[in-house]
Amino acid sequence: MMHLILADSELEIIPEKIRNHPAIKRSKSLILDASLHHTAMKRLQQWQRRGRPDIVHIFLLIANESILNKKGMLRVYIHTRNDEIIYVKPGTRIIKNYNRFKGLMEQLFKNGKVPPEGEALMEMKEGSLKDLLNELKGKKILFSMKGKRKRIEEAMEKDVICIIGGFPSGDFLSPVHEMVDEIVSIYDEMLPAWIVEMEAIVAYENKFIAGKL
Amino acid sequence: MMHLILADSELEIIPEKIRNHPAIKRSKSLILDASLHHTAMKRLQQWQRRGRPDIVHIFLLIANESILNKKGMLRVYIHTRNDEIIYVKPGTRIIKNYNRFKGLMEQLFKNGKVPPEGEALMEMKEGSLKDLLNELKGKKILFSMKGKRKRIEEAMEKDVICIIGGFPSGDFLSPVHEMVDEIVSIYDEMLPAWIVEMEAIVAYENKFIAGKL
Numbered sequence: 137m138m139h140l141i142l143a144d145s146e147l148e149i150i151p152e153k154i155r156n157h158p159a160i161k162r163s164k165s166l167i168l169d170a171s172l173h174h175t176a177m178k179r180l181q182q183w184q185r186r187g188r189p190d191i192v193h194i195f196l197l198i199a200n201e202s203i204l205n206k207k208g209m210l211r212v213y214i215h216t217r218n219d220e221i222i223y224v225k226p227g228t229r230i231i232k233n234y235n236r237f238k239g240l241m242e243q244l245f246k247n248g249k250v251p252p253e254g255e256a257l258m259e260m261k262e263g264s265l266k267d268l269l270n271e272l273k274g275k276k277i278l279f280s281m282k283g284k285r286k287r288i289e290e291a292m293e294k295d296v297i298c299i300i301g302g303f304p305s306g307d308f309l310s311p312v313h314e315m316v317d318e319i320v321s322i323y324d325e326m327l328p329a330w331i332v333e334m335e336a337i338v339a340y341e342n343k344f345i346a347g348k349l
Numbered sequence: 350m351m352h353l354i355l356a357d358s359e360l361e362i363i364p365e366k367i368r369n370h371p372a373i374k375r376s377k378s379l380i381l382d383a384s385l386h387h388t389a390m391k392r393l394q395q396w397q398r399r400g401r402p403d404i405v406h407i408f409l410l411i412a413n414e415s416i417l418n419k420k421g422m423l424r425v426y427i428h429t430r431n432d433e434i435i436y437v438k439p440g441t442r443i444i445k446n447y448n449r450f451k452g453l454m455e456q457l458f459k460n461g462k463v464p465p466e467g468e469a470l471m472e473m474k475e476g477s478l479k480d481l482l483n484e485l486k487g488k489k490i491l492f493s494m495k496g497k498r499k500r501i502e503e504a505m506e507k508d509v510i511c512i513i514g515g516f517p518s519g520d521f522l523s524p525v526h527e528m529v530d531e532i533v534s535i536y537d538e539m540l541p542a543w544i545v546e547m548e549a550i551v552a553y554e555n556k557f558i559a560g561k562l
Contacts (some may be wrong), residue, residue, distance in 0.1 A: 171446035190445045194410060203548070232403045233384035234447035309357045327415045335416070338551040 137205065138340050139272045140298050142195050142263050142329060144309045145302025146188035148218055149245050154179050166245070167238045185303045186217070189245045192302060193237045194330045196230045196300040202337050207345060210337070213268060214302070217309055220245075228257040265299075265310040272297050276316040279332045280308070283319030288339035291320050298336045300329050351509050351553045352443045352485045355408050355542060356478050357522045358515025359401035360522040361431055362458050367392050380451045384422045403475070405515060407543045408547035409443045415550050417461045419560060423550070425517070426481060430522055433458075434476040458460060478489070478512075478523040483508050489529040492545045493521070496532030504533050511549045513542050 147340055150168045154160055155315035163169075170177060170187035175182040192214055202209045205226060214222035222244060231237050240250050240258070249256040267275060274295035299316065301308055305326070313319065363381045367373055371388035376382075383390060383400035388398040399449065405427055417423045418439060427435035435457060444450050453463050453471070462469040482489060489509035512529065514521055518539070535548055 169446075171449065190447070194407060197407060197541075198411075198543065198547065201544050203536055203540070203544065206536075206538070234381075234403070236384065323416055323419075325419070327416070328410075330411065331416065333415050334411065334547040335551060338548060342555075 137209055137211060137274070137294075138298060138337075139211045139213065139274060140199055140333065140336070141215055141265070141268065141297065141299045142192065142302035142333075143312060144301050145192050145195075145214055145216050145329075146186050146304070147192050147214065147241060147302070148186070149242075151180060165235070165238045166242050169171040169238065182306070185306050186264045188302070189238050189241055190234065191304065191329050192241070193234055195229070195300075195302065195333055196224065197335070198330055198333055200224065200226075200228055200230045202341075204337050204341050204345070209306045209340075209345070215263075215265050215268060215310075217303075219262060219264045220260050221268050223259045223261070225255075225257045233295055265312060266315060269297065269315055275318070278312055278321045279322065279336070280313070280319050281324075281326060282313070282320050283321040287320050288320065288322060288336055289343050291318055292340055292343050294344055296340070300332045300336070302329055304328075320322070350422055350424060350487070350507075351411055351423045351430065351511060351550075352426065352487060353546065353549070354428055354478070354510065354512045355405065355546075356428045356512050356525060358405050358408075358427055358429050358542075359399050359517070360405050360427065360429045360454060360515070361399070362455075364393060374542075378448070378451045379455050381529075390471055395519070398519050401515070401517055402451050402454055403447065404517065404542050405454070406443075406447055407514075408515065408546055409437065410445070411543055411546055412550070413439075413441055413443045417550050417554050417558070422553075428476075428478050428481060432475060432477045434472050434481050436472045436474070438468075438470045438518070445553065448467070448530065461503045478525060479528060480512065482528055488531070491525055491529040491532045492535065493526070493532050494534050494537075494539060495526070496534040498534050499539035501533065501535060502556050505537075505553055505556050506533055507557055509553070513549070515542055516540075 154176045159176040168187035199212045212224045244260045249259045274297045275293045276297045278299045367389045373391040376395045381400035413442045425437045457473045462472045487510045489510045491512045
């Protein structure tokens with residue numbers, strides 16, 4: 137089983153501090169989104185990296201449609217900058233439309249799960265990256281430019297936890313470097329989360345899916 | 350060099366026939382989008398598969414941020430259902446926000462290029478899939494469930510043209526099966542375009558990027 141974690145992802149509700157800004161009041165969604173709230177965000181600490189639900193969206197679109205997931209060998213988790221964890225049910229089809237996806241994220245922050253009634257497809261709980269890692273079993277690989285340059289396939293094990301940063305620039309907020317078994321770098325420049333993700337997923341498929349022709 | 354074509358993609362301007370529908374009049378964008386225009390689209394032929402700029406968006410987000418593209422070994426083309434071809438300059442950073450991306454596509458349909466002044470990052474020209482294939486050099490591989498089950502790496506050649514369908518269901522509109530050297534199937538079910546794309550890109554990287562650790 138591959139556990140795939142988007143860590144310290146920049147997904148959050150619009151902070152109280154900037155809710156009265158005109159750029160925010162125009163907004164239909166409660167989810168902070170840098171592409172809409174850029175002007176207002178300058179009042180926030182670390183504003184350059186925050187408000188990136190788009191990274192979470194594309195990350196999930198790739199994970200949940202992947203062959204690895206269809207084979208039942210992938211579990212996906214979104215960990216946020218404010219230490220929430222989203223658990224995604226493996227069969228879940230991620231909604232393709234970005235605006236509706238943000239609507240779902242809003243529901244998650246409000247109700248803790250979607251859909252609000254019946255069996256949850258996604259659930260949000262409070263928890264740090266460390267809490268999440270304690271729940272899971274497998275070799276912990278962190279993808280970071282600080283790591284050793286290595287082919288992903290060599291680092292992969294059958295039971296593995298892959299940790300990818302869910303932010304556009306800068307470094308992890310969580311003290312993740314101390315929590316893992318190996319730190320792997322796959323390229324000389326910082327890559328978007330979804331590119332590291334696709335390299336990791338295909339590497340795992342190539343190594344462990346028997347009969348992947 | 351890998352040439353990557355999203356073929357018969359469901360990217361188009363809202364057809365004249367449905368422009369007076371209330372669901373369309375509410376819309377800010379001129380790009381047909383099934384997630385917004387669903388009700389109005391039922392008057393169109395093949396409405397179930399049309400209006401999918403989201404597929405084009407995620408396809409480009411993956412291609413242009415990929416390691417293969419950063420290494421200068423990838424060229425990307427979007428071919429549409431109405432036989433337009435979008436040429437994407439390799440260094441182009443694709444805009445992350447979906448609504449703004451649709452705005453750019455609208456500009457492309459209007460002006461034939463973006464940005465409208467100066468060197469084009471994307472250009473749109475009239476042309477069929479056949480016209481495009483005639484411009485390019487390399488083994489032509491079509492990804493389709495009708496093909497032979499095979500590891501992508503085995504089919505890959507250094508100069509290769511990979512053709513992936515840019516529609517959510519059904520089959521190619523272009524007579525593409527007659528135009529290619531090999532038809533490859535990589536899974537038992539239909540996969541989204543971006544999943545086939547990521548498998549193809551990583552397979553090419555693994556086979557041909559010297560020094561990919």
